[in-house]
Amino acid sequence: MRVQRVTVLGAGSWGTTFAKVLADAGRDVTMWARRAEVADEIRERHTNTAYLPGVPLPERLTATTDARAALDGAQAVVLAVPSQRLRENLTAWRDLLPSGAILVSLAKGVELGTHKRMSEVVADVTGGEPGDVVVVSGPNLAKEIARCQPAAAVLACADHDRAVAIQQASYTTYFRPYTNTDVVGCELGGACKNVIALSCGMAAGLGFGTNTMATLITRGLAETARLGAALGADPLTFAGLAGVGDLVATCSSPLSRNRTFGERIGRGESMTEARAAQGGQVAEGVTSCRSIRELAHGVGVDMPLTDAMYRVCHEGVDPATAGAELLGRKQKHEWS
Structure with missing residues (x-):
């Protein structure tokens, strides 16, 4: 598979950044923006000063509010909307998706109510298989x-050829993508790290240091791995980019929305105040701590840190x- 024409549905910070990566890799990219x-x-x-101020975008990257026009002829479609809005948005786009396009x-995140991972949500809406979806994860601020x-x-992606096609389409001098077939582990690592980042932000807001x-x-990594094991993930995934890599970046950087949100709560701000300070950007961990907690309880996995963030x-x-508790x-033993 060779992917040249790509559509990115969503124009937030990560969607715009990934569109830039694709364009810098020589792809023709059209973005769909709501506004x-x-x-x-x-x-x-x-x-895109609303989300990436001071960053010039490639000339070969364009944008429209017309989803039909954006999707016309796309060989790959990148879904770049918040996890809890994916089902709603994809349902509206479903009939416009080009046949055979790589999703x-x-x-x-993990969807509220259904407790489905994002690839499962995509499969639900499109009638495809979760293993056909290419999932992007890792330390990607x-x-x-x-x-x-x-x-x-x-x-x-369970279909390695699809993952390789997107790997070739997104490889640049500054962005190095690796492939993996463990969709479950990569998605769980990406979802759970947002919750753990909330806790690290709260600890920072309370004045705690590096040991904490x-x-x-x-x-947090231990409880993520326990959940992964219960759901059939490869344990090695959590030692990689989608596990410890994403966790370290999201938990330690002031650029992380989840860490920053948690820090505001730790300093004594209310949930409403912390949300307002985010300027419209979504801290996924606030919602994910509920859905991940419910998923874990359903399979009998103990996730005390996630429970604490939920509370x-x-x-x-x-x-x-919550920290004192x-x-x-x-x-107990470390690995029990």
């Missing part, structure tokens, strides 16, 4: 990649209280 002013700016000025998911800082990603951060990252975000528990849990 006319965003599409006009990308098409006419080759910038690529940038969303990281959009603003750094948009500025051409070196980074890697993992492209997971390292503890949260490693214990803070949805039951109003103070972060300091975590430390006060029954002592």
Whole structure:
């Protein structure tokens, strides 16, 4: 498979960045934007100041608000909308998708209610197979990649040829994609890291330091791996880019929306205040902590850190209280 014509549905920071990567790799890219002013700016000025201020976009990248026009002739379609809006948006686009186009998911989360991973949501809506969807994961902070800082990603798909096609379409001098066939592990790593990043942000807001951060990252990775094992993921995936790689980046960087949101809560801001400060950008972990918690309970997996984030975000528990409860849990062997 050789992919030349790509459509990116969604014009947020990560969608725009991935579109830039594809264009820099020599692909012809059309973006769909919900707002006319965003599409006009990308098409006419080759910038997206609402989401990537100061970043010039390639000339071969264009944009429109017309989904039919954007999708016409696409060989690959990149879904770049928030996880909890994927089903609604994809349902509206379903009949416009070109036959045979490779579907690529940038969303990281677990759907509320259904507890489905994003590839499963795509399959539900399109009537395809979850294994046909290429999932993008890894330490992918959009603003750094948009500025051409070196980074890697993992492209997971049960159909290795599809993953290779997107790998070839997105390889640049600054962006190195690897392939993987463990869709379950890559999606769980990408979803769970947002919840763990919330906890790291809260710890920072409470004034805690590096030891605390390292503890949260490693214990968060342990509970993510437990969930993955219960759902059939490859344990090695969590030692890779979609696991520890994404976790470290999202938990440690001020560019991470989830970490920043958590830090505001840790400093004493309300959920409403923290949301307002995000400027319209979504902290996926706030919703994902509920759906991941329910998924874990359904398969009998203990995820205490995720439980704590749920209680803070949805039951109003103070972060300091949640932290004290975590430390006060029954002592046990590290891997039990």
